[in-house]
Amino acid sequence: xxxxxxxxxxxxxxxxxxxxxxxxxxxxxxxxxxxxxxxxxxxxxxxxxxxxxxxxxxxxxxxxxxxxxxxxxxxxxxxxxxxxxxxxxxxxxxxxxxxxxxxxxxxxxxxx
Amino acid sequence: xxxxxxxxxxxxxxxxxxxxxxxxxxxxxxxxxxxxxxxxxxxxxxxxxxxxxxxxxxxxxxxxxxxxxxxxxxxxxxxxxxxxxxxxxxxxxxxxxxxxxxxxxxxxxxxxxx
Numbered sequence: 001x002x003x004x005x006x007x008x009x010x011x012x013x014x015x016x017x018x019x020x021x022x023x024x025x026x027x028x029x030x031x032x033x034x035x036x037x038x039x040x041x042x043x044x045x046x047x048x049x050x051x052x053x054x055x056x057x058x059x060x061x062x063x064x065x066x067x068x069x070x071x072x073x074x075x076x077x078x079x080x081x082x083x084x085x086x087x088x089x090x091x092x093x094x095x096x097x098x099x100x101x102x103x104x105x106x107x108x109x110x111x112x
Numbered sequence: 113x114x115x116x117x118x119x120x121x122x123x124x125x126x127x128x129x130x131x132x133x134x135x136x137x138x139x140x141x142x143x144x145x146x147x148x149x150x151x152x153x154x155x156x157x158x159x160x161x162x163x164x165x166x167x168x169x170x171x172x173x174x175x176x177x178x179x180x181x182x183x184x185x186x187x188x189x190x191x192x193x194x195x196x197x198x199x200x201x202x203x204x205x206x207x208x209x210x211x212x213x214x215x216x217x218x219x220x221x222x223x224x225x226x
Contacts, residue, residue, distance in 0.1 A: 004155070033213065042116070042201060042216030043156075055211040090156070092214075101146070101214065105155040 002026070004093050004104035012110045013081050021076045021107045025093030031055075032074040033101070034066060035090040043090055049074055081111045114138060116204050118217035125192050126225055132188045133220040135202035139183030144205040146214060147176055147187055151198045159187075159200075192224040 005024045013019050025032050031050040035043035045058040049068035068074045072093075078085055088108050092101040117136045125131050137145060144163045148156040160169045165180040173190045189196055199221045203214035 045213040
């Protein structure tokens with residue numbers, strides 16, 4: 001059974017550009033969450049989606065948006081990229097109210 | 113404590129040493145505490161999900177305890193091996209019915225030398 005898959009694994013963008021990151025959850029998991037991990041810090045919560053609806057949003061600006069598709073995969077979009085958006089973006093899937101989260105290996109975004 | 117704090121930040125031990133880390137979290141409105149093991153360039157791997165005060169869980173040489181009244185959890189590794197080298201993260205579940213998020217500590221980076 002495939003785990004959580006994220007794409008791309010790495011990308012480099014220029015300030016002001018827009019980026020889309022993708023995540024496919026574990027089969028049967030209907031909830032997808034996004035986290036941002038900056039070097040030296042723990043992952044920070046960005047969004048949670050369940051059944052295509054946003055269930056929660058972290059303390060991130062409106063430049064960050066996300067959506068979930070009928071097959072439960074998800075996209076994270078970041079507009080008007082800033083240097084400070086450079087980070088590892090992790091996706092986690094779970095069954096809502098379930099005990100565990102399964103993480104992907106992340107997308108490393110570098111903004112130059 | 114308002115968020116999750118982990119100590120020490122890093123640890124360097126010799127193969128065969130036993131070690132332990134601490135995770136402190138808000139003791140009010142407790143729901144669950146997660147421990148993850150994260151190797152470089154890989155995805156965080158779930159070790160334990162702890163929900164009850166006094167919980168003790170074990171997975172091979174790794175075990176964890178939970179005290180929800182005072183807001184701390186310990187992770188123990190017995191007889192450390194080089195393959196145990198990783199960052200160990202704890203995360204506190206915060207949220208309500210229908211919405212939950214993980215609030216992570218900054219992790220403890222463990223290096224085990226042969």
